Amino acid sequence: MLDAAARDHAYYVHPYTNLATHQNERPLVITGGDGIFVIDQDGKRYLEAMAGLWCASLGFSERRLADAAYRQMQTLPFYHSFGGKVPAITLELSEALIRMAPAPMGKALFASSGSESNDTAVKLVWYLNNANGRPLKKKIIARHKGYHGVTVASASLTGLPVSHADFDLPLPQMLHTDCPHHYRFGAAGESEEAFAERLANNLEAMILKEGPDTVAAFIAEPIQGAGGVIIPPATYFERIVPILKKYEMLFVVDEVICGFGRTGHMFGSNLYGLRPDLMTVAKAISAGYQPISALLMSEEVSDVLVRQSTKLGAFGHGYTYSGHPVPAAVALETLRIYEQDRILEHVRAVGPLLQDGLRALADHPLVGHVRGVGLIAAVELVQDKATRANFPATAGIGAALQKFAQQDGLIVRVMAGDIVAFSPPLIITAAEVGDLVGRFGRALDATLAWARERGLPIAAR
């Protein structure tokens, strides 16, 4: 007979978890949700400052979404999109997405996760260049610390060592260029603009070294999320985009986190004036209530798919659950709520409270850098404010902070480099932002006391 702690782990593999150390801990078992709070099996409430995994944009108890799912389940619980058939609701969702896209788009192709849609983007880039008689133009440039998912192709685009190691990834066609993190990788005294210029030059040098005839596309999140909430330096995309044009590369924009209001703009592409050829969305498309994602493609791309069918007989791609009616209904209802509840205006009103509240903690001895826009933010913890040196990974400072926050009923996510991420539900109120910042401030203080007790050197000049 397994005891309770062992039983919690016996049958379950936790993704992105240290499975060795976790064997000695209890999982945090969540049983309910209420607004921006989740509730564990002991009835304790946590302010979910990450909206789960950046996705529960409408919190954890939006009745309208439950009703939309139930209605759809009663009307048409499943149908597929193969062979010229399609659920009616999925057509409605396609049109809604194309109408709201940040740049003219031709068609939408559905899947069930960000990873799958990015994987599909890779396939389309290759398909397109074969169709256009450029079979050697296949390499895709992503960025260090970018996150695009975990399928074989999307994990290859992801720029995090832990997603590659021992999985025999990345695939040889995937390359990684610089991470645009000015605070961490800018040279001493280098302005954001000069940093952006240097990174653009490095990108061009990489393309020339590889051979422009072999480089097909560039993929980027407008703001790198899981890599550490990295806001691009001023002029970054203005510098990068002309290079993509010059070498006839497709621009794939991963809007999986930024999409649907996170930054106070409908898409990250609106914030930075990007015009993607291919664009992936997931997460907040359905407020996280149902697994659904989409790849939006420009008309030029969708025209090629049509043309190829003449040659190949069919577009040979699609998942059983591509355009599944239940997630489609929930997504459509989510988009209606965003519009009816003026979610962008709300994010623009409360976002600055979060940003200012966190920036007010900038003088805290552990805080190296505070950054963000709208309702996405990060606080980077350092051992030495002047040199920006991190704590050694073995110090466990991030894990300690996460533990203290959790004790105080706050869920945040600490990423590699002791970067604390915030991405609360978009419905968070001004008072709840104050609550969030208060709890985080207390967690910082508790972490500082803990670090001092352990004799960790902290240079808070």
Ligand code: PMP
């Ligand atoms: N792209 C980005 C920017 C993401 O943040 C994520 C997930 N965190 C993905 C893609 C992958 O999405 P999924 O986990 O739904 O496969």
